[in-house]
Amino acid sequence: MRTAAETQVRRPSAVRALTALLAVTAAATVVVELLNWWYAPEQGFGLAVRTGWAMLRSLGFLVLIGHVRRGRTVARPFGLILAVTTVFAVGRLVVPQAGVPPLPGALGFALLTGLCAAVVWLLYRSPALAGHLVRHRPRLVIDRSGFSFREVPPRRPEASGWLLTSRVAAFTYSPLMLVPALIAAGAVLDGRLVAVPAVLVWFGAGVAASWAVLFCTAFLMRGRRWARGLLVAVTAIVLAVDLPLCRWLLGVDGLIRDGGPLVVAAALALYGLWRAERA
Structure with a gap:
């Protein structure tokens, strides 16, 4: 019992x-x-x-x-x-x-x-x-008893599930860019020295994407409407950088294998923004 x-x-x-x-x-x-x-x-x-x-x-x-x-x-x-x-x-x-x-x-x-x-x-x-x-x-x-970590109600209106989905999807941009960039670095080791600047740009764009998404989503969760447009712009730039580099350095096979997951993540992020706007 x-x-x-x-x-x-x-x-x-x-x-x-x-x-x-x-x-x-x-x-x-x-x-x-x-x-x-x-x-x-x-x-x-x-x-x-x-x-x-x-x-x-x-x-x-x-x-x-x-x-x-x-x-x-x-x-x-x-x-x-x-x-x-x-x-x-x-x-x-x-x-x-x-x-x-x-x-x-x-x-x-x-x-x-x-x-x-x-x-x-x-x-x-x-x-x-x-x-x-x-x-x-x-x-x-922080209260009279000192410092502690505990669950507290959010100070602002709770973000919708679709905004959370967009946020999580956008946070995958950086790793989905860095993985093919690392694969392309293998081409440099094989003697394609002409690809060195492109690979460095690719790595830099992947790191910059993480900071840009962090900035956008921080204000997105606070209900700032301009943050939605900024996240759309970041998504477009990420795709514009990643997909051509996949095609050039990794070929059609790399474009499908490495560009495809990024396109899906971007689609989920944009769809989440659209659904949150209609909610």
Whole structure:
């Protein structure tokens, strides 16, 4: 027989199910990437970078588990962006440059896609999770007892879920630019010295994008309308810089594999702004 205290702290079954699903998805991400690496016809520098970046997403699922267990509101947009970009990050490695994908990799990708779809479905369709994911991150509070970190109600009106989605999507711009820039650096090591200035510009643009997004989203969460237009402009500049460099230094294959996920992230960010405007 459970006590009243035990019943009070017991999480809903949907939370426990989602936590287990996220753990399985994190493990599946690692397994599928290892399968792709094992069956890849050419295990070069570019594949190693893309595989490492995709495997890092398993850590993202572990971070998401923490947000879900703590009932944080950011879990929904973070989970959506993580699931979508994981599918693209893994999918671009399943398809080889020539021929058909190996059967183990294709089956693993199908399984991972189903797991990511289930994660998104639970996050956005479960009433129990909707009632659970309502808490905000702790903040530094100064009072008579001293300094402490605890949850406090936001001082401004709560940002909509679509604005949070745009914010999380925009924060992926920088890593999605730096990964192909690092791959292009391998071309410099292969003797393409003419690409050195372009690679340096690419790295610089990736770092600058992170600061620009941080500035935009800080005011976006405060309800500044001009910040929406600025984020749209930053998105356009990011695409204008990244996609041509992908095409020039990495070819059509690199444009699809590395430019595609950035286009998806940009589309989610812009769609979130549009939905928030209509809400």
